[in-house]
Amino acid sequence: MQDYLARGMTLDGFVKAVAIRSTETVRRGAQIQKTTPNATAAFGRALTAASMMGNMQKVENGSMTMQIKGGGPIGSIVCVSDPMGNVRGYVTEPNVPLVEMYPGKLDVGATVGTDGTLTIIRDLQMKEPYVGSVPLVSGEIGDDVTCYFAQSEQTPTACALGVLVNTDLSVKVSGGYLIQLLPGAPDETIAKVEEGIKRAGAVTAMLEQGMTPEDILGAVLGDLGVVFMETTPVEYCCYCSRQRVTAALISLGKKELAEIMEEGKTFPVECQFCDTVYEFTPEDVENILKSL
DSSP states (O other), X not given: OOOEEEEEEETTSSEEEEEEEOHHHHHHHHHHHXXXXXXXXXXXXXXXXXXXXXXXXXXXXXXEEEEEEOSSTTOXXXXXXXXXXXXXXXXXXXXXXXXXXXXXXXXXHHHHOSSSEEEEEEEOSSXXXXXXXXXXXXXXXXXXXXXXXXXXXXXXXXEEEEEEEOTTSOEEEEEEEEEEEOTTOOHHHHHHHHHHHHHHOOHHHHHHTTOOHHHHHHHHHTTTOEEEEEEEEOOBOOOOOHHHHHHHHHTTOHHHHHHHHHTTSOEEEEOSSSSOEEEEOHHHHHHHHHHO
C-alpha cells in the first residue's frame, strides 16, 4: 500500500492537522541503513515527523532538515524532506542494542538519549535558511517535536509517532499525526482536542487495526468535525546523482584526488542516504583533475 499524507482542518477553523501512513518509507529507510529494532523505531519516527513537517512548508524547491543528537547509542539522526513530504535520512550508529521499557515495547528514549538537541533547518529559498534548535525533552521524538513547535515557532502542537517492529525485525506499521492550534482557538476547542488525543490512544494501535490517516484524524478530532483538504503520496526518495557525487569529490581538493588516482584502483562512493554506489576509475578521477 502506498504511503501518503492526509491534511485537514476542523470545521471551526481553529485546528489544522496532518496524519501519515509511513510504513513503506520506514521499511526502505531501515533496509538501507541496516538498523536493529531500537534504531529502526527511532529512525522511523524521525522520518515520519520529517515527512509531515516538510510537507507543511509548501515552498517550491525548498527542503526541511531534522537533526537529532541526544547522546544515546544511535548517535545522530538526520532526515531531509522535500515540500511534498518525500524523505530520506541516515543514522550514524544503526547497530543499537535491544533496550525495552517493558516486554514488547522498545525504549526509543534510551536509544536517542536526552543530552542534546533537536535542530530544524528550513530552506525556504531565501538568502539564509531558518534554523531552530531546542533541547531534547524525552528522546521519544514526538515529545521533542511538540516542544520544538512550542518553543521555536510558538505554535501549540501535538505530535504522535509510532513504529511497530515485528519479531523478524521488519517494520509492521508506521505513521503519526501533527495537530496544531491556530491563533484564537477557544478553550472549548482546546479541551476537545485534548480529550480526542487521550481517547484515540497510541498511533501504532490505530495503524495495526488498519486505520487510514483520515481515520486517525477522525478519531482524534471527530468531536470537532474534520474537513480533508488534500492527500499526498510520499515515499523514501534520494536525489543523489553521479553529478552531485562528482561535485563532492571535487571538494576534496587536487592533492587528495591525485592520491586516489595514483592508487590505480576504482574508487567507490556510497551515498549515505541510499544504497547507491558510484564507482570512479583512475581515468575518471584523472578527468576530474583535468577539469580543475
